[in-house]
Amino acid sequence: MQQPLNQRIRQDIEARIRSGEWRPGARIPFEHELMAQYGCSRMTVNAALKPLEAAGLIERRRRAGSFVRGPRLDATILAIPDLQNEITSRGEAYQFDVLTRAIQSAVSASERELVGAGQPVLTVEGIHYASGRPLAFERRLINLDAVPEAREVDFTQISPGQWLLKAVPWTEAEHQISAETADGPVMRLLNLDRHAPCLVVERRTWRGEQRITSVRQIFDARAYRLTAHFHH
Amino acid sequence: MQQPLNQRIRQDIEARIRSGEWRPGARIPFEHELMAQYGCSRMTVNAALKPLEAAGLIERRRRAGSFVRGPRLDATILAIPDLQNEITSRGEAYQFDVLTRAIQSAVSASERELVGAGQPVLTVEGIHYASGRPLAFERRLINLDAVPEAREVDFTQISPGQWLLKAVPWTEAEHQISAETADGPVMRLLNLDRHAPCLVVERRTWRGEQRITSVRQIFDARAYRLTAHFHH
DNA sequence: TAGTGGTCTAGACCACAGC
């Protein structure tokens, strides 16, 4: 068994779909036909078809059969990497400067969205540098109820994002990507011209039902863009 | 059988991981232990664990067992929906107005990037409206060598993106997301103020080795942002 | 070398949707 039979079956079918030989809407052979064709049991055929269905490549209907699905464009995979990793991995020097660091009880709307009113929140503001040039301003709130260890970290040696990734397993993350023009303070901090375009990434992270952190990163759009790649 | 047993097993395990009861690195019960616990066959346990592995939630090692994986840093799932679908699905009226439509031989850099020099390219420029308000300007190039049928379509009844999704199966798509400020023509077309922030989405689509289309969409950032959601 | 996961079999019964 060089390669499991179910994988060979899956690849055969996938190749026929990707090549266009089996067009969207076409019915692929029934399970019992594939059993006969490959001389295997139905469970093996099933193990081949199940990942194709999970990947959205085929649709399976009782009594009708399995069908090639049309391409969807509703979900793609976008890398929103940890900034420190991304910068160092392309060979540039990374630096994070802490501008402010404060622990206070949740008062503002963004703080109360993270934790209940009056609960302790750590707020860190700072700048990400790539090769000495300011790349992004970040304002981060950390729920100290969920991550009490963060009280003892000063984030001069490691960025809050990097530290959190290592210290706290997360289960859910939500992103919003938008565009803004630089306003006064951020404009100065990132050394931008007035009205310079900025890419804004907001991320909220959960662990189960518990909120961990929320962060708002404002990028110099001339120096940063997101890329995504998807194969169907 | 209200819910398949393998799904119940999978959900039980997933809940324990997401709640933090089973931390990253911890070993989850062996297959034979789960068999005894749920009183089922090993194939059923296997059907429960396989999707967890595929989702990156656990790692399975022969002779050692299955282990909870730490969170991955680098990939999230971003919905970049088809615009027409997205607008209509939230109950707003959708409209696409064609501004220009031309067939010419590839000359410019963006055209030659799509096809070989001198090959025919269909260029369509237009505006997407949501509830009568301009939302995005789009400039699209279509490789007529790959999609000759596009010669006969005028895109007044259907947007180029929607038509291509139905007419041409694609296998690869690449996106770039950036920010810009409105310049003259787009500013007027989208009824924006000078220096208004815009979210720019560029997409290139392949079918196998063949380029299908490339499109650049400029969104009014006040009216549009991308959202992404990921569960680990 | 022993014990884990990886894969497979040859059946079985059931749920559901086309006919």
Add this chain to the structure above:
DNA sequence: CTGTGGTCTAGACCACTAG
């Protein structure tokens, strides 16, 4: 109804690797 996929069983042998 009938035939499809959905799920499950109680085994089996193999591949790999940790001890």
